Amino acid sequence: MAEYIEINGRQIRVRPSEKKNETDSRGNFRRQQNRFDTGFGEGKNPVEKDRYILFWAKGCHWSNRASIVRELLGLQDTIKAEIADRDYTRDTGGRDLGWEFVNSPDHINPETGAQFLSELYYATDPDYTGRPTVPALVDYKTGKVANNDYHRLTNYFEVDFKPFHKENAPDLYPEELRENIDKLNWWLFENVNNAIYRAMFAQSLEAYSEAYEVFFAGLDALEKRLETNRFLFGDYVTDSDVRLYVTLARFDVRYSKYIAPAKHRLSDYKNLWGYARELYQIPAFGHNTYFHDFAATARKSDNNDYFGSTFYDLVVPATDYDTIWKEPAGREGLSLDPAHKLKTPDSVTLPD
Numbered sequence: 325m326a327e328y329i330e331i332n333g334r335q336i337r338v339r340p341s342e343k344k345n346e347t348d349s350r351g352n353f354r355r356q357q358n359r360f361d362t363g364f365g366e367g368k369n370p371v372e373k374d375r376y377i378l379f380w381a382k383g384c385h386w387s388n389r390a391s392i393v394r395e396l397l398g399l400q401d402t403i404k405a406e407i408a409d410r411d412y413t414r415d416t417g418g419r420d421l422g423w424e425f426v427n428s429p430d431h432i433n434p435e436t437g438a439q440f441l442s443e444l445y446y447a448t449d450p451d452y453t454g455r456p457t458v459p460a461l462v463d464y465k466t467g468k469v470a471n472n473d474y475h476r477l478t479n480y481f482e483v484d485f486k487p488f489h490k491e492n493a494p495d496l497y498p499e500e501l502r503e504n505i506d507k508l509n510w511w512l513f514e515n516v517n518n519a520i521y522r523a524m525f526a527q528s529l530e531a532y533s534e535a536y537e538v539f540f541a542g543l544d545a546l547e548k549r550l551e552t553n554r555f556l557f558g559d560y561v562t563d564s565d566v567r568l569y570v571t572l573a574r575f576d577v578r579y580s581k582y583i584a585p586a587k588h589r590l591s592d593y594k595n596l597w598g599y600a601r602e603l604y605q606i607p608a609f610g611h612n613t614y615f616h617d618f619a620a621t622a623r624k625s626d627n628n629d630y631f632g633s634t635f636y637d638l639v640v641p642a643t644d645y646d647t648i649w650k651e652p653a654g655r656e657g658l659s660l661d662p663a664h665k666l667k668t669p670d671s672v673t674l675p676d
Contacts, residue, residue, distance in 0.1 A: 326453075329416060336440050339422035340455050342525055351528025352535075355518060356454045359445075361473040364484040369463065369470045371484050376470060377404040377435050379460045381423060382614040383578070383621040385517065385570035386474040387459035392566050393478040395608035396666070398490020403481075406433060408441055408458060422456050435464035444469055475513070478563055494666035496563045508556065508564045515542030517571050524582040532583075540587045543596065550595035554602070554658040560667035565603060572600040577640065578618040598653035605650055606665055615645035 380387030
């Protein structure tokens with residue numbers, strides 16, 4: 325039976341536990357399926373301006389994809405956005421209430437009237453038993469979740485919301501590459517994006533070791549691929565680059581803590597490190613990357629007032645990540661169009 329806690333007169337359901345609900349008999353983390361996966365267009369969720377709000381979280385790379393693509397395509401005036409978080413000052417007796425709209429006045433999101441993301445999930449499906457997750461694209465005209473499918477949400481932004489793209493918006497999902505992008509995106513999910521979580525959430529040494537090796541083998545393969553390619557598909561950034569970047573950006577300051585000892589740091593990979601910095605230097609990537617918050621999330625999860633952390637308490641606050649990540653990568657020579665990172669109508673597209 326679901327457990328509730330009363331917050332400001334609201335009955336808020338306690339967030340289900342990954343450890344309890346998403347671990348198999350071998351100790352493997354098996355991520356839950358996305359509940360709201362209806363697409364957009366005729367007979368589906370309508371493609372309209374001033375209808376949706378994207379809820380995402382700084383620490384969550386699944387949702388960070390959508391915030392980056394939203395800005396790359398210039399959808400800020402079409403799709404609203406709010407960063408959700410947790411209120412770590414509230415005493416809930418160790419029970420997790422999930423994502424809260426802590427950045428809204430009085431923690432009440434003005435578009436929906438909700439305080440917690442879970443309220444919108446259960447308003448959409450009262451029988452939902454999974455974790456309320458970000459990204460969540462919410463239809464604030466109905467007060468219901470339209471889509472939480474991180475596998476496809478950026479693709480919907482790239483294709484279905486094209487009428488609302490800014491002038492000269494980049495083509496992140498070119499038709500001629502879509503089949504290959506989809507294949508690589510699934511490979512990235514299995515070998516990088518989700519592999520790191522499988523290692524972090526493993527409940528057996530066997531499960532941990534398997535995921536650990538898969539993750540670093542994935543990075544090794546990408547390091548090789550990027551030896552001759554400026555980006556994953558050559559000269560221009562695609563949807564796949566967004567998906568890889570959000571994991572790379574969190575690795576050294578957050579993820580590595582949970583899988584230590586890490587075989588390598590991001591900065592140990594010549595090509596991946598330069599590639600990640602090139603992406604960070606594109607404004608939409610940099611604007612949506614919060615290194616100190618990534619580290620703070622890892623530090624808060626310690627919940628330990630006795631032992632400090634030299635890295636998180638001393639090193640991270642004193643580190644100027646922006647300067648470090650803006651160091652030139654010198655990868656332009658790998659491109660036939662070195663002056664452009666994004667393929668736009670105004671880009672110089674040279675023949676192969």
